[in-house]
Amino acid sequence: MKRWRGDPTEENFWGMVVSYAGIGFKTYSGLPFSYEIKKGRNGEYTKELWIDRREKSKSLAWSSVLLALKNIKGEVVDRPKALGDIRGVTYIYGMFYRFGLIDVPDEVKEKMGHPKDRKK
Template sequence: MAGRPKKKPEYNPELQFNNFLQELRDAYEEAASLRSLADELNISLLKLRKLLITADVFTSDICTEINNLHQSGKKISEIMKLTGLSRASVHSYLPYTKGLYNATEISLNAERCRTYKIRQEQVRLLKETLSEENLWQAVIAFQEYPFKTATGLPFRYKLKVGKNGEYNRELLIDRREKSKSLAWSSVVLAFENSKRISEEVKKPKALGDIRGVSYIYPILWRFGLIRVPEAIEKKMGKQR
């Protein structure tokens, strides 16, 4: 008599969550700040902090105080009165407990962490060796990244895929009103010009009279290839 077919292994949410937390720990080690990592992963600062506390890689005086109060039996409303913090803020300083994080979010955020790590590595390689090939690999890695122009216009790009399945060297810019394309030759020209500039690049046109330079400017800045004025950095740096 034929044996019964084996059941598929059951989904293990705790294992998946622990794997995700490890991905997050790795990303946190690379991050310049909590805010920058939250922006890069496209999650709220409060949620990121809660996740990092759960991963046991973030703490602070207020975090310790809130957890001690909670462990002593204080209710959230009591902790709010004692600390002067909102309910959301108090919750953000307490770790997740089992069953409170769903599988879809775990998978999505783990993928975001992996993408973040790949992007960080490509930027490191590019800054180490300023070659066109390394620039191209960084451009591939940053597809669908939430950029902003110097005036604060949000945009993303993706690359065309040719019949052979490989990327064509053309960026398809998806912006608020409509889409446009950006030639790779324009990106390379701005990149080569940036190598000769040691001071702040005060505006996109300082990279040259190049078609689409308003989109190339924030890309080169995100790759760490140019410095820009603080006022422009604030407009380009908040990925929301």
Template sequence: MEGAVALYGEDGSLQSIADTLSLNPIKVRKLLITAGVYESDTARLVRQTFHSFRETQDYSTAVTSTMSALQLSRPSVTSYLPYEKGVYFPEEAEAANISAGAERQRHYRAVVALRKNPCEENLWKCVVAFRGYKFKTMSGLPFTYTLKKGRGDEFNKELWIDRREDSKSLAWSSVTLAYHNIGKIGEVVDRPKALGDIRGVSYIYGLFYRFGLIDVPEKVKEKMKK
């Protein structure tokens, strides 16, 4: 599942992923559905119909009822349902405690959720998911950030930026201020200052590019991806 999710995150088609993993495309789709990263009108309809029957029926009967309601075969219905058992990691789990594939999956799901529904809540979920990730500023300087926990074992809304031997804090209010200064999600932002005269905006620029909230000029993109 981790391998399928990683390849899917690289814009791989079901067939190309199947070829790489020596699986059939239907199994690949089911793995992606189980991971929660694959969406389609048919998958959504099958899942919603199945769950409506599952409230009062056992698994097998609910599949049969879904088959009848949607005029689909049993293999077709089950291919659009997630596997019953799987391994899931809480968003709060540290990267050191999960596999690289699981971490990529967490990043992918957070970015997809933010792109589908841009809001401060999903932006914060992205921040939580990407702690410890190696970002780059517009000039190509690498940096990471950490989050500290407060009362109730919840993360404080303050990012601690790690640059070489020193650390500096980045307030969540600065991140949200820059977020609301984006004209249109996905638009090209020429430079960090275009997001506002905000403390730490050079780091915010790197975050927003990785989260898919903004795009950057091609010459800048080369430095940020190296």
């Protein structure tokens, strides 16, 4: 996180996303999820996040995450769609809140938890 804050490059953001793999997040409606990143044949991480929400995992493309990142226009983001009409944006919203990139309305914090109060 510190590296990203000091030098907000895509590479540093990717490093932060990789470091949070397996950590618990919550969606806008308070549903828990986590993600994992698989390694390809060359041994490097693929640029795809696998959301573990139900029995079948859903994939989330790295390009979708970057698109949502570019759409952050203010500190408080009222709802996931405010980040754009992006596939998987409800998961991205939860991730960005946990990362401290966005703030959410108080009533949403009750459902999602208060990341600043939790140990990371």
